[in-house]
Amino acid sequence: xxxxxxxxxxxxxxxxxxxxxxxxxxxxxxxxxxxxxxxxxxxxxxxxxxxxxxxxxxxxxxxxxxxxxxxxxxxxxxxxxxxxxxxxxxxxxxxxxxxxxxxxxxxxxxxxxxxxxxxxxxxxxxxxxxxxxxxxxxxxxxxxxxxxxxx
Amino acid sequence: xxxxxxxxxxxxxxxxxxxxxxxxxxxxxxxxxxxxxxxxxxxxxxxxxxxxxxxxxxxxxxxxxxxxxxxxxxxxxxxxxxxxxxxxxxxxxxxxxxxxxxxxxxxxxxxxxxxxxxxxxxxxxxxxxxxxxxxxxxxxxxxxxxxxxxxxxxxxxxx
Numbered sequence: 001x002x003x004x005x006x007x008x009x010x011x012x013x014x015x016x017x018x019x020x021x022x023x024x025x026x027x028x029x030x031x032x033x034x035x036x037x038x039x040x041x042x043x044x045x046x047x048x049x050x051x052x053x054x055x056x057x058x059x060x061x062x063x064x065x066x067x068x069x070x071x072x073x074x075x076x077x078x079x080x081x082x083x084x085x086x087x088x089x090x091x092x093x094x095x096x097x098x099x100x101x102x103x104x105x106x107x108x109x110x111x112x113x114x115x116x117x118x119x120x121x122x123x124x125x126x127x128x129x130x131x132x133x134x135x136x137x138x139x140x141x142x143x144x145x146x147x148x149x150x151x
Numbered sequence: 152x153x154x155x156x157x158x159x160x161x162x163x164x165x166x167x168x169x170x171x172x173x174x175x176x177x178x179x180x181x182x183x184x185x186x187x188x189x190x191x192x193x194x195x196x197x198x199x200x201x202x203x204x205x206x207x208x209x210x211x212x213x214x215x216x217x218x219x220x221x222x223x224x225x226x227x228x229x230x231x232x233x234x235x236x237x238x239x240x241x242x243x244x245x246x247x248x249x250x251x252x253x254x255x256x257x258x259x260x261x262x263x264x265x266x267x268x269x270x271x272x273x274x275x276x277x278x279x280x281x282x283x284x285x286x287x288x289x290x291x292x293x294x295x296x297x298x299x300x301x302x303x304x305x306x307x308x309x310x
Binding site: 033048055080087088090 | 197198199200202203206207240242268289
C-alpha cells in the first residue's frame with residue numbers, strides 16, 4: 001500500500017474532496033479551515049473536526065431525548081440545540097448538515113413532532129455520512145504523509 | 152453586501168481598534184508583538200468557534216480575551232475592563248448577543264461591536280444593529296476577510 005507513492009494518495013484525497021464539494025456535503029468554509037493549518041499546528045483540522053464530532057453527537061443525543069415524549073416536547077430547546085449544531089456545522093463547512101438543520105428548525109418552530117422525527121432521521125443520516133467521509137479523508141491524508149516520509 | 156465590500160467593511164472597523172499592529176520576525180523567525188498590540192473580546196459559547204477564532208486572531212497577533220455568554224461580557228465591562236474590539240456571537244445561554252449588545256450600549260460602552268452569526272437573516276441583522284452593533288457579519292465572511300488580509304511582512308497599517 002505504501003508502495004503506491006504519495007502522489008497517488010494525494011490524488012485520492014483531491015478526488016474525495018472534490019466529490020464532497022460537488023455533493024454539497026462541504027463548502028468553502030472547510031477550505032478556510034484547511035488554510036488555518038500550518039507548521040505550528042499541523043493537526044489543526046483534525047483537532048477541530050474532533051471537537052465538532054464530540055459536540056454534534058451530544059447535541060443529537062439531546063435532541064433525540066427531547067423527542068422521546070410526544071406530549072411534552074420542548075420545541076424551544078430543540079431549536080436552541082439546532083442553532084448550535086447549525087453554527088458549528090457552518091464553522092467547519094459541513095454545508096449539508098447545516099441545511100438539514102435549517103429544515104429541521106422549521107419543523108420545530110411549527111411544533112410538528114412527526115416532522116421533527118423525520119428531520120432527525122435525515123440529520124443523523126447526513127451526519128453519519130459526513131463523519132465517515134471525513135474519517136476516510138483523514139486516513140488518506142495520514143497514509144499520504146507516511147508515504148512522503150518513507151520516500 | 153458583496154464579499155469585497157464585506158471584507159473592507161470588516162477591516163474598516165479594525166482600523167479604529169488597530170491603529171498600528173506591526174508584526175516583526177526576530178532572528179529565529181518567531182512573530183513578536185509590538186507594544187501597540189490591541190485587545191479583542193470574543194463573546195462566544197461554543198468551544199469549536201472559540202478554537203477557530205483563537206487561530207484566526209493568532210494570525211493578526213491580537214490579544215484575545217474570551218467570555219462564554221452575554222452576561223459575562225457585561226460583567227467584564229462593569230468590572231472596569233476595556234478592549235478595542237468586541238466580536239459578539241448571537242446564540243448564547245443566559246444572555247444572547249442582542250441583549251448583551253443593548254446592555255453594553257446602555258452602560259456607555261463605545262467599543263466597536265461586530266456581531267457574528269452562522270446565518271444571514273435580515274431580521275437578525277436588524278436586531279443587532281438596532282441594539283447598537285456597528286457591523287453584522289457571518290462567520291464565513293469574517294474568516295475569509297482575515298485570511299485574505301495582507302500576509303508576509305504583515306504590517307497592518309490602517310487595519
